[in-house]
Amino acid sequence: MKVPPKIRHFIWRAAKDVLPTKQNLQARHIPVGVECDGCGDHTESIIHCLWLCDQARSVWMSLLEFRSLLQKKCRTFCDLLEEVFSVGPAKKVALFATVAWCIWQRRNRLRENQSTWKLHEIGDNAQRLVDEFWSVNSQESGEPIPRHRVRWSPPPEDCYKVNFDAAFCEDSGLAGIGVVCRDNSGQVIAALRQNLGQVQSVEMAEALAARRAVVFAREMSLFCIIVEGDCLAVIQALRRSGLCPLLFGHIVNETKRLGSVRRSCVFQHVRREGNRLAHSLAKKAVLSADFEVWVEDLPEDVDVGFQSDFP
Template structure:
């Protein structure tokens, strides 16, 4: 913290901006360190133990396409990822793609599923099992009735 404050002071002097005196540098460093420690203590929380998740291979002669979405709200972006593996767990192909932030997490997951389907078509892979972690999206895809969700248009496309 002291090094950072000294560096800031140096840059401000160089740019002819108002800065701290040398005695204030130590006080500012202490303030910043206390702020960091306060934030770190607040972040700590009880971790709930989860049952281990294992990837299960597809049936012999099949491929498995795993898809997932993630949100980067501060950047107003979302990410889509797809990994295609054979029955031995070997990665056949993978992709990641940034998209503009949709209005919901479910829509990000639905778009990831849609991209997984398109990616398989692009690779001419026909015997594929799809797997995602969003129960709402997977249920909507497997449902025979039209989806009346906000992401139903993507499900219909799939």
């Protein structure tokens, strides 16, 4: 299944019936009501939440690819997956998985009273996520294409580069971020690392890191900045005009607003190899309970990352 690992993992959990639906929580003796929050009429099982609920069906009905599938009588989500795999090309399977993941994410955010997609937006947003992922991963298998080594590159004179990264632990949900500001000679102006606690997803952590990078530049009185990170989804969202419809869109919108009041603020993508210093800071932040800042200095435990990152 050609989807991001987080969606593949979600589909595996759904097929194994281990998602924390109300039905499953009650089976584990957790005192919750079992009624679906979407329709209020049925027990919230996985197949109901993702497929049978009126709200979920309105999403699937908006997608021509899956209207015929709605006529099938599937008792479990695993049965439904078998139908999808038996009739669909790879991209249709990817779209099915992504839509199901979006429905689940929307369900979770509503339970936490957080902003999320409207039902009629899920289909288009899922299609866009699939198209972006396939575009980035469209290289056909075969002889590997040699990739030149990527290192950190300096900004133009009178400009500063602010690199950011996030590290995310899937098991605990804990995240840490790292931010480093450097001038055109590569010298560190300031750096920080911060433990964010539990965060919903790695993309959410990356979006928070990007916002912290812009705020940190303002705190350091840097007026002309290039904000650089290695999470393509976040950078694309920051570069796109208009309001961001993604689950972390409110953070992206705030980051763009903060950047707009700088003299110059450009968002730029770089591969992980060119972002090693920020990555080193982020990894250390996950293991730390502190919020730490260095001015014209770096902690000793990331010095190796600084040397390998240097142009």
